[in-house]
Amino acid sequence: MTTIFKKVAIVGTGAMGRGIAQMAVQAGSQVQLFDAQAGAADQARQALHEQWQKLAEKGRLSADQVSAYTAQLAISADLTELSNCDLVIEAIVEKLDIKQQLFGQLEAIVSPQTVLASNTSSLSITAIAASLQHPERLAGYHFFNPVPLMKVVEVIAGLATAPEVCQRLTDYTRQMGHTPVRATDTPGFIVNHAGRGYGTEALRIVSEGVTDFQTIDAILRDQVGFKLGPFELFDLTGLDVSQPVMESIYHQYYEEPRYRPSVIAAQRLAAGQLGRKTKHGFYRYEAGQAIKAPESAVPVVQDMPPVWVSSRATRRAELYQLLKDLGAQIETGAAPSSQALCLVAPLGFDVTTLAIVERLDPSRTVGIDLLIDDKTTRRRVLATNPATREDMRDAAHALFARDGKAVSMIRDSGGFVTQRVIANIVNIACDICQQGICSPEDLELAVTLGLAYPMGPLAMGNAYGPDNLLEVLFNLYTVYGDPRYRPSPWLRRRGAIGLSLLHREN
Numbered sequence: 001m002t003t004i005f006k007k008v009a010i011v012g013t014g015a016m017g018r019g020i021a022q023m024a025v026q027a028g029s030q031v032q033l034f035d036a037q038a039g040a041a042d043q044a045r046q047a048l049h050e051q052w053q054k055l056a057e058k059g060r061l062s063a064d065q066v067s068a069y070t071a072q073l074a075i076s077a078d079l080t081e082l083s084n085c086d087l088v089i090e091a092i093v094e095k096l097d098i099k100q101q102l103f104g105q106l107e108a109i110v111s112p113q114t115v116l117a118s119n120t121s122s123l124s125i126t127a128i129a130a131s132l133q134h135p136e137r138l139a140g141y142h143f144f145n146p147v148p149l150m151k152v153v154e155v156i157a158g159l160a161t162a163p164e165v166c167q168r169l170t171d172y173t174r175q176m177g178h179t180p181v182r183a184t185d186t187p188g189f190i191v192n193h194a195g196r197g198y199g200t201e202a203l204r205i206v207s208e209g210v211t212d213f214q215t216i217d218a219i220l221r222d223q224v225g226f227k228l229g230p231f232e233l234f235d236l237t238g239l240d241v242s243q244p245v246m247e248s249i250y251h252q253y254y255e256e257p258r259y260r261p262s263v264i265a266a267q268r269l270a271a272g273q274l275g276r277k278t279k280h281g282f283y284r285y286e287a288g289q290a291i292k293a294p295e296s297a298v299p300v301v302q303d304m305p306p307v308w309v310s311s312r313a314t315r316r317a318e319l320y321q322l323l324k325d326l327g328a329q330i331e332t333g334a335a336p337s338s339q340a341l342c343l344v345a346p347l348g349f350d351v352t353t354l355a356i357v358e359r360l361d362p363s364r365t366v367g368i369d370l371l372i373d374d375k376t377t378r379r380r381v382l383a384t385n386p387a388t389r390e391d392m393r394d395a396a397h398a399l400f401a402r403d404g405k406a407v408s409m410i411r412d413s414g415g416f417v418t419q420r421v422i423a424n425i426v427n428i429a430c431d432i433c434q435q436g437i438c439s440p441e442d443l444e445l446a447v448t449l450g451l452a453y454p455m456g457p458l459a460m461g462n463a464y465g466p467d468n469l470l471e472v473l474f475n476l477y478t479v480y481g482d483p484r485y486r487p488s489p490w491l492r493r494r495g496a497i498g499l500s501l502l503h504r505e506n
Contacts, residue, residue: 003028004172005087005115009076010034011102012091013044016119019147020089022048023176025072032085034076036092041075048073083109087172089141091119099128107132115165117141121192122248125158125185135160141169142189143178144450152449153178158185179449181442187252190438191450192245194457196259197424200246202230203262205417211410213282214292219408219417222379223372225454230421231282232290234265235275243269257484258428296409298401299394304329307399308336310358313345314468315370322374326402336360341392341399345370347468348423348475350414351385362387366396369416371464371472379406381416414479415472422464423472423485429457430490430501440502458501466495 006029010021013035021044024031033041049070055061061069076082088106090099103116110116116138118128129135140156153173157166166182173180183189188196202216217229234242246261253259268274268281275281276288283290308331313319323330336342342365344354351367354360367383374380380400384393393409401407410416415423429447433440444456453460461469470492476485487495494501 004168004175005029007032007085007087009082009085009088010091011079011082011088011106012093012119013041014091015145016143016147017089017091018044018047019145020091020119020143021073022051022148023143023178024089025069026177027172027175029087030072030074032074032076032082034079034082045070045073045075079105080109082106083111085110085114087115087117089117089119094120094123096123096127099123100131103128103138104131107134112137115139115168117169119143122188122245122252124187124252125156125161129158129160136162137165139165139169140183140185140189142191144191150450151178152191152446153180154183154189154191154446155180156183156185156189179445181438181446183438183442183446184436186435186437188245188249190432190443190446192249193432193437194425194429194443194447195451196246196249197426197428198226198421198451199230199234199242199265200260200262201421201424202417203264204260205413205420207262207264208413209411210413211408211417215408215410216417218406219379219381220421222406223369223377223381223418224422227452227454235281235283235285235290238274238277239265239269239281240274257482258424258431260484295406298407299398301391301395301398304399305339305341305364305392305395306331306337308333308340308342310342310344310354310360312354312358313343313370314347315345315373318374319343319345319368319370323399326399328399336364340364341366341395343368343396346475347371348415348419348472348479350412350479351383351388352412353414353479355385355387363389364392366392367412367416368396368400369418371416371419371422371468379408381408381410381418383410383412383416385412414476419472420476422460423469423476425453425457426461426464426466426469426501427473427485427488427491430461430494431488433458433501434488434490440504444502461491461501466491466501467498470495 008024008029009032010017011034013033021031033044035041052066052069056066118140125140129138139161142154144150155166155169170180213231217232220226220229243265250259250261273280279285306329331340342360344367346354355362355365362385369381382396397407397409447453448456473485473487
């Protein structure tokens with residue numbers, strides 16, 4: 001197979017540049033490395049040689065392949081030596097003026113047919129290309145770290161980018177063995193844009209005093225199936241990376257409430273508590289392992305009260321069956337007795353609101369999150385309200401832990417934890433589709449490969465019910481009055497008429 005770009009230059013040989021160079025060589029290209037820092041390109045070449053040797057030791061490459069790959073790498077001491085390249089990929093510092101200056105220099109050096117590409121993660125491709133005489137030759141080409149393992153690449157068209165440029169980059173990505181996704185030029189492109197709902201909503205939940213970092217991580221791992229909770233992910237990525245991206249996207253979207261950052265993360269960044277790299281972030285680390293508190297012990301309750309279930313409870317029949325399986329004494333009257341533990345299961349509303357609306361005794365009322373089928377989760381989440389008595393809280397905890405499943409007790413919150421986070425993830429994804437930033441199919445690919453979510457955000461919305469998530473958002477908006485929770489038209493229309501969130505209009 002003929003290599004689409006025979007000669008490729010990588011400008012900037014840090015972790016990203018090295019990774020891109022590795023994939024370009026393995027795709028059959030001759031690669032020239034350039035870095036303005038003295039010795040950096042030589043170090044990158046040596047590091048890549050060592051990486052290929054390690055792969056050979058594992059039996060994944062032959063000695064001949066290692067030699068051939070290393071021979072395909074060359075060092076350029078000056079930008080003028082890149083004049084014969086078919087493609088130049090920039091992977092330097094995330095500063096617009098510096099990138100513009102670099103591409104201006106390159107345009108005067110390379111041939112008119114050379115494709116220029118920026119690995120920027122958050123800057124506007126249109127703005128980077130604006131000062132070029134031929135902006136149609138420049139596109140965004142966003143890889144993720146570590147490049148060999150992260151199999152998705154965003155191909156971004158600026159306003160002036162020629163369609164054939166994006167097509168060639170798309171085809172070249174496939175030659176590398178990666179998956180290309182196409183995006184228009186918008187802040188955060190696809191992956192960093194779609195990822196806004198996970199961490200920012202978790203930070204907001206903490207800021208309300210609903211629960212702590214560790215509990216939120218446990219809930220989202222055990223109820224939804226995320227590999228890492230949002231605070232574990234922040235610590236892995238490093239707040240020196242995550243917080244600037246949160247702020248950049250927020251400001252580029254003119255303070256759109258859906259992307260609002262949190263002072264909690266800003267404070268930790270200012271304090272140098274960046275995560276694993278500093279051994280202190282949202283968790284403390286010893287020998288590379290997070291130090292976590294043990295789960296709260298299940299209370300011992302001698303006299304379990306009877307249980308009454310709200311007629312408005314989500315999954316009411318399933319909740320009754322669960323209570324039977326747990327051996328609860330269930331009241332079935334129209335109203336609870338004066339001794340009963342009152343259970344509500346809201347979507348989006350908080351426990352306090354339902355206790356008032358249903359004229360229940362708040363001191364005996366506890367909420368349970370049943371957005372997700374209890375049979376498919378490894379954790380139950382219960383919420384008290386400010387008036388819930390300690391004995392009723394303990395009774396609810398003990399009852400729902402009878403079969404050994406983990407139980408998290410949190411304070412009152414519209415939408416608990418899972419409902420809020422999932423609704424925000426899905427809502428932002430729906431608005432990405434509504435804006436035409438990318439196709440629904442590319443969105444699903446980008447998020448599953450780039451963020452390692454248990455499923456794509458639109459598939460997640462379909463799994464938990466677009467109508468349910470629409471109700472969650474409407475009710476969150478009622479509870480908080482924050483436009484952050486206004487539903488996207490894509491979700492509102494499809495949820496209202498029962499269509500899949502992956503459905504595209506004719």
